[in-house]
Amino acid sequence: MSYDFDIIVIGAGVVGLAIANELKSNTSKIVLIEKNNSFGLETSSRNSEVIHSGIHYPQDFLKSKLCILGRKLLYEYCKNNKVSFEKCGKLIIGNDFKSMNTISSLDVIAKSKGIRSKVLCPDQINELEPNIIASCGLLIEESGVIDSHQYMHSLLVNLNNFNIPVAFKTELIGLQRLNIGYEVKLLNPDGSIDKVNTKILINTTGLHSTYVSKMAGINENSYMQHYWKGDYFWVSGFQKEYIKRLIYPIPEKKMYGLGVHTTIDMTGRLKLGPNAVYLGTDLPISFEVDEKSKEDFFLSASRYIKDLSIHQLNPDFTGIRPKLQAPDDSLRDFIILNECERGLENFINLIGIESPGLTSSLAIGKYVESIINWDI
Structure with a gap:
């Protein structure tokens, strides 16, 4: 079977942009889909813009590990790409x-x-x-602060330099599991609907991640x-x-x-x-x-x-x-999983990506790259 794409990343917030940047060296057949008319208009642009140290999270949490690695990667990225930080x-x-x-x-x-x-x-x-x-x-x-808009714009420019398309005002409205990969239904800016297929589908839709998981057939209470x-x-x-x-x-x-x-x-x-x-x-x-x-x-x-x-x-x-926590719950970690155990090989699911998501973004990209099954 031929595929339109090797990888579709849904959501062009800071984490989606960072993941696409990390994966662009694996394949040129990658596209980033965003329902809004620009990048990072929701969680990514409405935060303290702090580069966190990683002190506040339990040591075995992804939040801790990815924040500590991500902080180092982010400072280095800012220096190399002339992104403002302090x-x-x-x-x-x-x-x-x-x-x-x-x-x-x-x-x-x-x-x-x-x-x-x-x-x-x-x-x-x-x-x-x-x-x-x-x-x-x-x-x-x-710890420090960063110009998050400038950082996200830099990630977008890097994708453009590699001819990686970013489809704004394009909304995911359905998906279906194939024998290998996924058929994705997209609502285009002109109101038309396209169906495209991909080997790897990455859900990094932030506020909407639970709903995209449900599209894939995952109805876990722990994912709410x-x-x-x-x-x-x-x-x-x-x-x-x-x-x-x-x-x-x-x-x-x-x-x-x-x-x-x-x-x-x-x-x-x-x-x-x-x-x-x-x-x-x-x-x-x-x-x-x-x-x-x-x-x-x-x-x-x-x-x-x-x-x-x-x-x-x-x-x-x-x-x-x-x-991922309600008012009476204890602290919850990020969910970043290849949902292969649910029969959804290479559906990469990111749920509850809040602080320290900005700091962790580049490390999240590396982590996602490591959990993809590249042999399929």
């Missing part, structure tokens, strides 16, 4: 006696993962960040994505470098998020967020900022930012995170 470092802070025990534990975890860290006393924190209030802290030097909304506010009225590093409170136990933290984007603008509001399991969802959360943001951030006024907080944007 290795500014992160300060995890606490303000009570119990916090010191948590900070010490995080320091042990960091060192066990090969992450450079240093426990700081109040005087040391004040020397580094005089506008931060904290009784203890952990400095993580390897739970949507969590995170608002962001930007802070006006402070001079540039009022805060120089990423400032994170000690994270929540169940890791619905890493708390309302402070980040600096590549323009030097100070941002607060995200919070974590559970939305359920249904799409569509709104990307509108809930301005009623402004007071909660202020109360949280004013505990550790000196001289912050509620009037300095301005609505910025909202992101939606496709987590």
Whole structure:
């Protein structure tokens, strides 16, 4: 049987772009499909743009392994491809006696993962960040920020340079298992429908990954994505470098998020967020900022930012995170599987790809390449 493509990647967010870039050396018969009119318009462009260290995830999780490798690959990629980034470092802070025990534990975890860290006393924190209030802290030097749009655009340009097509405004509306590979039904921008076949099909559709899995016949409850909304506010009225590093409170136990933290984007603008509001399991969802959360943001951030006024907080944007955990669940890992055990050889399924997906993106590409059965 002849195939239209060797590989179809569904979804041109940062992970889909990174996977296509990794696989382009294996075959030229690859296409990237995206239902929106440009790349990365959902989860990939609505986040903190942080390059994470990998400290916060259990050591045996893919989230930990791929984040640590991905961070190294991402810094190298940015240097080689002139993508803007700043290795500014992160300060995890606490303000009570119990916090010191948590900070010490995080320091042990960091060192066990090969992450450079240093426990700081109040005087040391004040020397580094005089506008931060904290009784203890952990400095993580390897964290940073990136221009995520510039990064995704660079990945797209690399695909174009290899003549790898990216079909925007093209939506997956059905798929069928063949003896080897898959028949994919696509809705084109002009309303016409095409059926194409491929040996390998990769589901990297972010918010929509559960629904694409169901198209393939997978109806596992454990694959159900739970949507969590995170608002962001930007802070006006402070001079540039009022805060120089990423400032994170000690994270929540169940890791619905890493708390309302402070980040600096590549323009030097100070941002607060995200919070974590559970939305359920249904799409569509709104990307509108809930301005009623402004007071909660202020109360949280004013505990550790000196001289912050509620009037300095301005609505910025909202992101939606496709987590695999409901409110009462424990932390869940990424699902990245070749679904061969379900009789779906080379249907590569990526579910629950949230933070640290941006940091992990290049490592995810390498991992996906390693689980494809290339002998078929």
